[in-house]
Amino acid sequence: MIEIEVKVRADHSKALPILKKIGAVKLGVENQSDVYFAAPYRDFAKTDEALRIRSLNDQAVMTYKGPKLDGISKTREEFETPVDEATTTQILHALGFSEAGVVRKKRDVFRAGEITVCLDAVEGLGEFLEVEIVAESEKELETSRAKLFELLKQFGAGEKDSIRTSYLEMVLEKNKG
Amino acid sequence: MIEIEVKVRADHSKALPILKKIGAVKLGVENQSDVYFAAPYRDFAKTDEALRIRSLNDQAVMTYKGPKLDGISKTREEFETPVDEATTTQILHALGFSEAGVVRKKRDVFRAGEITVCLDAVEGLGEFLEVEIVAESEKELETSRAKLFELLKQFGAGEKDSIRTSYLEMVLEKNKG
Numbered sequence: 001m002i003e004i005e006v007k008v009r010a011d012h013s014k015a016l017p018i019l020k021k022i023g024a025v026k027l028g029v030e031n032q033s034d035v036y037f038a039a040p041y042r043d044f045a046k047t048d049e050a051l052r053i054r055s056l057n058d059q060a061v062m063t064y065k066g067p068k069l070d071g072i073s074k075t076r077e078e079f080e081t082p083v084d085e086a087t088t089t090q091i092l093h094a095l096g097f098s099e100a101g102v103v104r105k106k107r108d109v110f111r112a113g114e115i116t117v118c119l120d121a122v123e124g125l126g127e128f129l130e131v132e133i134v135a136e137s138e139k140e141l142e143t144s145r146a147k148l149f150e151l152l153k154q155f156g157a158g159e160k161d162s163i164r165t166s167y168l169e170m171v172l173e174k175n176k177g
Numbered sequence: 178m179i180e181i182e183v184k185v186r187a188d189h190s191k192a193l194p195i196l197k198k199i200g201a202v203k204l205g206v207e208n209q210s211d212v213y214f215a216a217p218y219r220d221f222a223k224t225d226e227a228l229r230i231r232s233l234n235d236q237a238v239m240t241y242k243g244p245k246l247d248g249i250s251k252t253r254e255e256f257e258t259p260v261d262e263a264t265t266t267q268i269l270h271a272l273g274f275s276e277a278g279v280v281r282k283k284r285d286v287f288r289a290g291e292i293t294v295c296l297d298a299v300e301g302l303g304e305f306l307e308v309e310i311v312a313e314s315e316k317e318l319e320t321s322r323a324k325l326f327e328l329l330k331q332f333g334a335g336e337k338d339s340i341r342t343s344y345l346e347m348v349l350e351k352n353k354g
Binding site: 041042049051062064066077079080081083087090094 | 216217228254259260265272
């Protein structure tokens, strides 16, 4: 599975009327708490990978994200499994993985055709808009990316606004300063 | 959670009437397929740890087992989470873990008081009997172990018969030869 995703900064009070205008359907709100893990044997910041346990409501999901596949979008390979949060955290700690950082956000999820639109309010970072298409393979990469940027035009955003830095990197950067 | 466990070789045709005599209740039969993983950064055979995905019926469970805590039983720390088998295997492979070996067995599970008794028919290895108590902490280790060996007496087995070698080690040893 390939996740083709573009993220930009966006004022939600301005983005909401545009979502309404284009007929996007609200799917729900999630309060996500993401714990990212560091491996004891390679530096995920350098290899551009991520291992995360996301908790929302009473559910938890473990996700691995591989290195980004291109220079503009945030396209990458992604594997995901539902897990028990507490014991999976214990397993990762026992294997020598440590917590690298935590990202907390309120995510309003919308659907606009085949595109998922997220309005993210990230604790300590501000407001963002993320658009995403999930594709079966890399073949659909170019077409999907074009569709995402076409939609982003409606919000006055272009390729130059694409933020490839992850929320985790932004949180870690902020904690440093 | 602490798993206090003793394993011995046992002829199932002889063990079954004894289980009946002591009033053990049959809980079920499981056809288990266990895939064990090797870490890219430490040798689980040396550290006496194990990371496993067990599939039975349509379910899968990922289990981490820590080093054994004593010299007689197979007591060790154990963390377990339900997972999706296919994507969890993909996550482990992406993280650099590789498959170390596979153990397939038919396990008949019985309950005798607080003790779980398993009759294991392991592909390529033969028939075994495993007795187990799950305890909250290491404090109960001595008492629980005594209870297990008390029960094993019924089957004509004692401390000298306790096999601390795992099925995986036995399978790998057999494949070598």
